[in-house]
Amino acid sequence: MKKLSSALLALALIPASQSLIAQDKHLTIGTNNWAENIAVANMWKILLEEEYGYDIELSNVSKNALYTAMAQGDIDISMEIWLPITDQPFLEPYEDDLAVHDAWYHGTGLGLVVPSYVDIDTIPELTERADAFEYQGRPAILGIDSGSAIAGLTDDAIEHYELPLSQVNSSEAAMMAAFDSAYVNEEFIVVTLWSPHWAFAEYDLKYLEDPQGIYGEDETIYWFSRGDFASDDPWLTEVLNGWHMDDDSLGGLMAVIEELGDPVEGARQWIDNHRDMVDEWLAVEVEAH
CATH class of the missing domain: 3.40.190.10 (Periplasmic binding protein-like II)
Structure with a gap:
């Protein structure tokens, strides 16, 4: 039997599924x-x-x-x-x-996030521990731009849970820079975050439980x-x-x-x-x- 040419041999080795790849790529x-x-x-x-x-x-x-x-x-x-x-x-x-x-x-996740070393687990607990989350002289939740959906939901959470914290809005980069600084020093901080997000691969984090479901379901x-x-x-x-x-x-x-x-x-x-x-x-x- 004659040997297959190299071109025919190459074609013979292509998996059948490859022929089903779109011709217009x-x-x-x-x-x-x-x-x-x-x-x-x-x-x-x-x-x-x-x-x-x-x-x-x-x-x-x-x-x-x-x-x-x-x-x-x-x-x-x-x-x-x-x-x-x-x-x-x-x-x-x-x-x-x-x-x-x-x-x-x-x-997917959406809500208020703290480092895992923070010793509260729910949003209502922020009420009694608000002073521990001080940022630039006042109890605060750090968020992203004020026009974002998560910023609006956080305003709703502050209202519904009657939280004595205000939302500080900035860019995502500025929020994460402040978070990183607090995390390195094991300080208390609470931010608005969502998953998937790269922060969950870099830091040990947890969502605060949201018993009223302000931030919705996964x-x-x-x-x-x-x-x-x-x-x-x-x-x-x-x-x-x-x-x-x-x-x-x-x-x-x-x-x-x-x-x-x-x-x-x-x-x-x-x-x-x-x-x-x-x-x-x-x-x-x-x-x-």
Whole structure:
């Protein structure tokens, strides 16, 4: 029997699932400015471009624009939709045109956070211990910009729990700088935070229990796409459906990006250091129909 040519041999060794990768490998991923969204979008851009030959465009748009553009086919996928509550209003007008796929992160969090060494566990306990959380001369909760959803919820929490603390609003960077300083010195401090967030990988933290449910229930993060994406690229659909991250992995990715100050280099370094996990995501076989 004649030997196969090197080209034919190479083709013979390609897994069957590879033939189900989209022939048109240009892909537009819709992003927004959330830290975890930028982190995972850049991670997938690197993996798909450098290892599978895709041409990935990251399109950073507002939420309203993202859903409209995806419904019109101008954006192919986006890595993050919070359900069943947070993003449902954005999804609802386009439910017939978009596809929500499998979850990749379970148990989002939102609320008031303290270092684990702080000896209270609930929001109501802040009332009796308010003086311990003094910031710049007054009992305070450190938050992010006043126009954010979490800032509004914190104003509600102060009112409903009748907390003798005021909310001090600033940028996320300024809030975390103040938190880091207090943490290093094991001082009491309370901040508004959410998970996933890189801080949970860097510090030992805890949410204060919210018995009135001001900050809502935990949600789940899914990826989603234009309605016909799965038929156009069944391989990538299965890969993303098998992708899962938790506080350690996602927080670690965001922490590296935060440390390096560059989402591309941070994501690349994280990939190199977590190759086994990444290879598990990519090792899928898709049956042709």
